[in-house]
Amino acid sequence: xxxxxxxxxxxxxxxxxxxxxxxxxxxxxxxxxxxxxxxxxxxxxxxxxxxxxxxxxxxxxxxxxxxxxxx
Numbered sequence: 001x002x003x004x005x006x007x008x009x010x011x012x013x014x015x016x017x018x019x020x021x022x023x024x025x026x027x028x029x030x031x032x033x034x035x036x037x038x039x040x041x042x043x044x045x046x047x048x049x050x051x052x053x054x055x056x057x058x059x060x061x062x063x064x065x066x067x068x069x070x071x
Contacts (some may be wrong), residue, residue: 014055014057016046016048016053016054016055016056017053017054017055017056017059018052018053018054019033019034019052019054020052021054022043022045022059024055025056025059026043026059037052040060042062043058043059043062043063044058044059044062052071
């Protein structure tokens with residue numbers, strides 16, 4: 001989950017997380033993450049080739065936003 005790969009022109013980019021990786025990071029079930037996607041209340045995601053992926057940077061930023069809003 002932590003290796004980085006070079007990207008053309010924008011520097012190093014972390015590989016995208018699958019729902020299992022994102023759920024583990026957030027300490028929630030994959031079912032919860034799926035419900036959040038349906039309800040549009042969880043971290044931002046992208047759909048790539050019919051599967052959902054999460055940017056680690058975006059998920060971390062979403063967590064910080066939640067802390068600010070609820071903390």
